[in-house]
Amino acid sequence: MSGLKIAVCIKPVPSPDQYHRVGIDPRTKTLVREGIPTVINPLDKNALEAALQIREKCGGTVAAISMAPPAAEENLREALAMGADEAYLLSDRAFAGSDTLATSMVLAAAVKKLGPVDLVLTGNESADGGTAQVSAQLGEWLGYPHLMHACGLEVMEDGFIRVDTAREDCRVAYRVKLPAVVSVVRTINKPRFTSLMGVIAAGKKPLSVWTSGDLPVDENFLGLEGSPTKAGDIYQPDLSRRCELLEGSAGEIAGAVLQKLRAAGLQL
Amino acid sequence: MDGKNGLWVIVERSANGFRKVALELLSRGRDLAGRLGEVSGSRPGVWAVVTGPGSAPGTEELYRYGADEVLMVCHPLLEEHRTDLHAAVLADLIRERSPGIVLFGATAWGSEVAPTVAARVKTGLAAHCADLRIDGRGLLVQCVPAFGGKVLGEILCPDRRPQMASVRPGVFQAVPGDAPAGEPLVVRPELDDDDRIKVLEVQRREITGKPLEEAEVVIAGGWGVGSRENWQLLEELAGLLGAAVGCTRPALDEGWTEGEHTMIGTSGKTVRPKVYLGFGISGATHHVVGMKDSGLVISVNTNPNAEIFQFSDFKVVADARAVAEALIAELKAGKTS
Ligand SMILES: Cc1cc2nc3c(=O)[nH]c(=O)nc-3n(C[C@H](O)[C@H](O)[C@H](O)COP(=O)(O)OP(=O)(O)OC[C@H]3O[C@@H](n4cnc5c(N)ncnc54)[C@H](O)[C@@H]3O)c2cc1C
Numbered sequence: 001m002s003g004l005k006i007a008v009c010i011k012p013v014p015s016p017d018q019y020h021r022v023g024i025d026p027r028t029k030t031l032v033r034e035g036i037p038t039v040i041n042p043l044d045k046n047a048l049e050a051a052l053q054i055r056e057k058c059g060g061t062v063a064a065i066s067m068a069p070p071a072a073e074e075n076l077r078e079a080l081a082m083g084a085d086e087a088y089l090l091s092d093r094a095f096a097g098s099d100t101l102a103t104s105m106v107l108a109a110a111v112k113k114l115g116p117v118d119l120v121l122t123g124n125e126s127a128d129g130g131t132a133q134v135s136a137q138l139g140e141w142l143g144y145p146h147l148m149h150a151c152g153l154e155v156m157e158d159g160f161i162r163v164d165t166a167r168e169d170c171r172v173a174y175r176v177k178l179p180a181v182v183s184v185v186r187t188i189n190k191p192r193f194t195s196l197m198g199v200i201a202a203g204k205k206p207l208s209v210w211t212s213g214d215l216p217v218d219e220n221f222l223g224l225e226g227s228p229t230k231a232g233d234i235y236q237p238d239l240s241r242r243c244e245l246l247e248g249s250a251g252e253i254a255g256a257v258l259q260k261l262r263a264a265g266l267q268l
Numbered sequence: 269m270d271g272k273n274g275l276w277v278i279v280e281r282s283a284n285g286f287r288k289v290a291l292e293l294l295s296r297g298r299d300l301a302g303r304l305g306e307v308s309g310s311r312p313g314v315w316a317v318v319t320g321p322g323s324a325p326g327t328e329e330l331y332r333y334g335a336d337e338v339l340m341v342c343h344p345l346l347e348e349h350r351t352d353l354h355a356a357v358l359a360d361l362i363r364e365r366s367p368g369i370v371l372f373g374a375t376a377w378g379s380e381v382a383p384t385v386a387a388r389v390k391t392g393l394a395a396h397c398a399d400l401r402i403d404g405r406g407l408l409v410q411c412v413p414a415f416g417g418k419v420l421g422e423i424l425c426p427d428r429r430p431q432m433a434s435v436r437p438g439v440f441q442a443v444p445g446d447a448p449a450g451e452p453l454v455v456r457p458e459l460d461d462d463d464r465i466k467v468l469e470v471q472r473r474e475i476t477g478k479p480l481e482e483a484e485v486v487i488a489g490g491w492g493v494g495s496r497e498n499w500q501l502l503e504e505l506a507g508l509l510g511a512a513v514g515c516t517r518p519a520l521d522e523g524w525t526e527g528e529h530t531m532i533g534t535s536g537k538t539v540r541p542k543v544y545l546g547f548g549i550s551g552a553t554h555h556v557v558g559m560k561d562s563g564l565v566i567s568v569n570t571n572p573n574a575e576i577f578q579f580s581d582f583k584v585v586a587d588a589r590a591v592a593e594a595l596i597a598e599l600k601a602g603k604t605s
Binding site: 014016019020022023024031099100101104125127128129130131132133134136137139140141145146147148149162165166167168169170171172173174175176177180187221227228229230231232233234235236237239240241242243244245246247250251253254255257258260261264265266268 | 349351352375376377379380382383384386387388390391392393394395396409412413414415416418419420421422423424425426427428463464465466467468469470471472473475484485509528529534535542543545552553554556560563564565566575577578579580581582583584585586590591593594595597598599602
């Protein structure tokens with residue numbers, strides 16, 4: 001098959017290696033994430049890599065889409081630097097407070113506006129919210145077949161792809177008719193690094209901003225108002241324990257550890 | 269009973285019965301239904317809803333763990349891996365019977381079926397809940413982790429129905445009761461297939477190690493274990509203790525362990541063994557959320573300020589290999605003396 005038009009959904013998230021710095025302001029009861037840089041959700045890079053590999057094999061174009069505040073332009077530029085051909089930032093106050101159903105509705109509206117897209121790829125879940133719900137719901141809004149947990153992807157004969165998926169105790173291979181939505185897990189590939197050339201090229205690639213008015217949105221499911229779920233209190237669980245030191249020679253420590261195990265009720 | 273306003277647990281079948289997470293959810297569902305009864309004056313029935321090609325044996329178990337009713341949804345096309353078709357029949361049933369609450373296990377299967385169903389019936393879904401309770405208004409409070417579990421947030425679905433949530437295996441405990449088994453209700457929905465999704469092949473993976481979620485003792489190793497050779501010592505120690513071996517993501521990436529199913533944490537297993545013994549693990553939130561409910565926690569790390577120590581009952585500031593070797597020697601000596 002030649003020339004697939006692929007859309008990749010990209011979510012900017014606070015850098016996941018710094019979540020130990022996330023906290024809650026005890027006074028305002030709001031989230032504190034100061035100083036944590038915003039990066040492309042790691043699995044979305046795997047999705048983009050998968051798209052680029054398909055394009056290298058079969059030709060076509062790759063569009064990166066993100067529903068996010070204006071600052072996400074920077075993350076979309078990075079996607080362009082990695083190799084995406086064009087980028088679309090879906091940004092509007094009306095989108096704020098969207099849950100997964102509302103988010104996937106807006107993403108679906110953007111995919112529809114892009115015209116006939118063959119394949120939509122996303123990461124299986126985001127690092128921050130981590131619901132793993134958006135890809136399936138996007139598939140439902142579009143009326144496309146959809147699959148999650150993809151660890152392998154291959155374009156088959158005209159109009160079909162093979163998707164290998166990872167489950168707890170098996171690997172399941174599917175044949176899926178395009179257009180389709182597929183979300184990927186991290187074992188699918190190793191995302192490429194951006195080159196300096198890529199960064200320079202990215203500056204010249206098209207990046208469009210679409211607001212709610214530009215898209216065929218369903219007003220009933222728009223933003224906070226249209227989201228079925230509502231967020232309540234947030235809190236930080238206290239997981240600390242007594243942290244007593246066991247010392248001595250290796251042998252003494254081993255003896256002490258085994259004694260604790262016996263005290264915990266183990267028959268050794 | 270038609271299941272209206274009922275509390276449904278979607279039961280995923282396994283090779284030899286039902287996935288344990290379904291029993292965990294039924295037990296929790298029984299408590300939630302009781303609480304709803306107190307708050308609203310009418311206790312909803314707890315329904316175990318099983319989808320599959322034919323009726324499943326062993327339904328006594330579902331009643332024993334909390335189901336008042338078992339609904340068996342059968343169609344020859346409902347083969348395990350056709351998540352799209354399972355979602356389609358479940359969405360139809362939900363529209364038809366209007367349950368108040370629907371709970372899913374967040375397995376690979378459930379985490380694909382649940383959002384599909386939610387999008388079809390256009391309702392809210394809370395993912396990977398760490399807790400579920402009923403508030404004073406009779407609403408389901410869904411407590412979800414964010415930022416790898418660093419913070420928890422409460423989610424409500426005040427207006428749309430059903431209220432839907434997914435829960436990872438091991439979060440709740442399966443508690444058998446003495447309710448008598450009933451007669452499952454069997455429904456045979458209509459279902460069409462087309463050529464959009466087809467299963468080509470299924471490769472089962474042999475899993476030899478002891479399952480993490482069933483072990484009384486878990487030995488967990490991280491990047492600090494250092495080598496495959498050292499990892500063998502953890503395996504040997506586990507053999508002597510009758511323990512299962514788990515890992516962090518870097519240890520998995522090094523290829524020291526049997527595979528993805530041995531990873532503990534946000535994107536892996538939740539364990540709550542009597543004893544968790546960790547070697548060379550830094551204590552990242554992503555890992556800690558998967559082991560925080562363990563009984564006794566002992567951690568070995570060369571860094572006296574390792575984050576993991578805060579989440580441990582006892583800390584050992586030493587080399588992982590040295591401590592593992594000493595434990596093996598001590599256990600072997602104990603066995604021969
Ligand atoms: C979206 C996302 C999801 C993730 N999900 C998971 C998950 O489910 N589970 C998971 O585990 N991780 C997960 N991670 C990764 C997680 O953030 C951490 O990177 C990981 O848990 C760290 O593993 P570690 O402790 O083995 O390695 P490191 O953080 O590298 O720590 C190694 C530790 O070993 C100690 N050490 C070094 N040498 C020795 C020695 N000789 N003896 C004893 N100690 C020694 C060091 O002091 C250090 O504390 C996820 C990350 C992301 C971004």
